Amino acid sequence: MENYVDGFVLPVPKDKLESYRESALRAGNIWIEHGALAYREWVAEDVQGGKVTSFPQAVDLKDNETVIFAWITYKSRADRDRINELVMSDPRLSDMMDPNNLPFDGMRMFWGGFEKLIQLP
Numbered sequence: 001m002e003n004y005v006d007g008f009v010l011p012v013p014k015d016k017l018e019s020y021r022e023s024a025l026r027a028g029n030i031w032i033e034h035g036a037l038a039y040r041e042w043v044a045e046d047v048q049g050g051k052v053t054s055f056p057q058a059v060d061l062k063d064n065e066t067v068i069f070a071w072i073t074y075k076s077r078a079d080r081d082r083i084n085e086l087v088m089s090d091p092r093l094s095d096m097m098d099p100n101n102l103p104f105d106g107m108r109m110f111w112g113g114f115e116k117l118i119q120l121p
Contacts, residue, residue, distance in 0.1 A: 001075070002037050002038065002073035002074065002075065002116070002119075003074070003075060003076050003115065003116050004073070004074040004075070004076055004077045004079070004080050004113065004114070004115055004116070005071050005072065005073050005074070005113070005114045005116075006071060006072045006074075006080060006084075006111060006112070006113050006114075007069075007070070007071045007111060007112060007113075007114060008068070008069075008070040008071065008109065008110070008111040009055060009058060009059060009067065009068070009069055009070075009109070009110055009111070010059060010067070010068050010070075010104055010105075010106075010108065010109035010110075011059040011060070011061050011062065011065040011066070011067060011068075011104060011105060011108050011109075012043075012065060012066055012067075012068050012103065012104045013062075013064055013065050013103070013104065014064055014065060014066055015064065016103040016104065017043065017066065019103040020068070020103040020104060021041075023096055023103060024041050024068075024070070026092075026093075026096070027039075027087075027093060027096060028041070028072075030087055030090055030092060030093060031072055031083065031087055034083045034086040034087050034090070035074075035079060035082070035083045035086075036072050036073065036074055036083055037073045037074060037075065038071075038072070038073040039070075039072050040070060040071050040072075040073075041068055041069075041070040042068065042069045042070065043066055043067075043068055044066050044067040044068070044069070047067055049061075055067045055069070058110065059108045059109070059110070060108050068104075077113065077115065080113060
């Protein structure tokens, strides 16, 4: 059962969406291989700008970009910390961790870890 989630929101240029998808698929498989329970990425389809706050405002979305909403689930915070340490040191991701190789602006990405409050069903 999943009890901990890392969540991410980031802007991706629309013309780099396929490149991003390929990178995310590669990274997701490595997270799963190291023990994550699930790896999910979703692209904005019905996301509106807000007057006070919104997904587009949070990432300072440009006209040629879309928003990605993603999460990785784990059994526990301890599992997440152990798995992330393995993933971050995995040489198969070294090229992807270089800010110059990212298919998006990593400075406008935000993320955090969350413990479960409720889960239905």
